[in-house]
Amino acid sequence: xxxxxxxxxxxxxxxxxxxxxxxxxxxxxxxxxxxxxxxxxxxxxxxxxxxxxxxxxxxxxxxxxxxxxxxxxxxxxxxxxxxxxxxxxxxxxxxxxxxxxxxxxxxxxxxxxxxxxxxxxxxxxxxxxxxxxxxxxxxxxxxxxxxxxxxxxxxxxxxxxxxxxxxxxxxxxxxxxxxxxxxxxxxxxxxxxxxxxxxxxxxxxxxxxxxxxxxxx
Numbered sequence: 001x002x003x004x005x006x007x008x009x010x011x012x013x014x015x016x017x018x019x020x021x022x023x024x025x026x027x028x029x030x031x032x033x034x035x036x037x038x039x040x041x042x043x044x045x046x047x048x049x050x051x052x053x054x055x056x057x058x059x060x061x062x063x064x065x066x067x068x069x070x071x072x073x074x075x076x077x078x079x080x081x082x083x084x085x086x087x088x089x090x091x092x093x094x095x096x097x098x099x100x101x102x103x104x105x106x107x108x109x110x111x112x113x114x115x116x117x118x119x120x121x122x123x124x125x126x127x128x129x130x131x132x133x134x135x136x137x138x139x140x141x142x143x144x145x146x147x148x149x150x151x152x153x154x155x156x157x158x159x160x161x162x163x164x165x166x167x168x169x170x171x172x173x174x175x176x177x178x179x180x181x182x183x184x185x186x187x188x189x190x191x192x193x194x195x196x197x198x199x200x201x202x203x204x205x206x207x208x209x210x211x212x213x214x215x216x217x
Contacts, residue, residue, distance in 0.1 A: 013115070014056055021052035021112045024124050028105050031131050037098045038085045047081065047102055048109035055113025071110060078106040101131070143196040152206065152215040154186040163188065166205055170198045185213065192217075 025048025026041060033040035039047075051074050058070035082099035104127050111120040152163065160179060167174050172194040180187045192199065206215050 017052055017056065017112050017115070018049065020117065020120070021048045021109045024048055024108050024112065024120060025105050027124060028101060028108075028127060031128065032098060032101055037101075038095065039081075039098045039102055044101060044105045047078070048105045048112075051078075051106040051109025052113040055110045058113075074106060074110065078103055097131075101127070145193065146196050146199055147191060147193050148199060148217040149191050150189070150215060150217045152188040152190075153213045154188070154211055155213045156184075156186070156211060160186065160188050162209070162211075166202060167192070170194065170202055172198055172202060 022045055025045035028048070029039075029041040029044030032044060054070050054074050082102045085098045085102070086095040104123065108120050108123050108127075111117075111123065152160075154160075166172075172192050174190050174192045178189040180189075192202070206212055
């Protein structure tokens with residue numbers, strides 16, 4: 001009778017772990033879902049849930065010497081899933097934060113699997129803090145320290161002096177300056193750094209210049 005009671009209590013603990021993993025994964029997935037990311041509500045819930053199940057299997061199998069073997073394979077599998085949501089588009093890369101969310105969801109699932117509920121709960125809170133609160137800091141930093149690569153095409157031969165003067169007026173920094181000339185055009189390629197609103201003022205100024213045929217960044 002005592003053995004039956006003990007077995008029942010053990011499996012009650014495993015059921016609790018499974019439900020907690022689904023809840024934690026769903027919380028993290030909800031944040032990704034409302035932002036319209038590729039790995040959303042169901043995906044992160046399943047990843048956290050699956051990591052917990054594999055962690056439970058690692059000690060229920062009764063292998064004492066290599067309990068970390070399944071955990072190591074979980075990390076390998078999560079690496080493949082994370083790589084699948086990272087996309088490269090020309091010079092930009094997207095999906096890295098979602099891949100990191102997949103990674104941390106698996107780690108939280110493993111914590112729940114070994115019964116470290118406090119650490120798992122703290123990890124969920126800190127993950128939400130990073131995804132929500134630090135997003136505002138990142139926006140502030142990106143706005144104040146933007147970098148844009150401009151290609152400005154002048155209609156006629158031009159020494160670009162007015163552009164340089166505009167950089168000084170708007171307090172914009174520039175480097176990697178390259179100027180080339182053809183029989184009909186002068187082409188300036190330059191990397192410009194500064195606040196977002198100042199860069200938008202610079203765009204408006206470029207649009208008003210009759211000597212500029214086109215520009216892009």
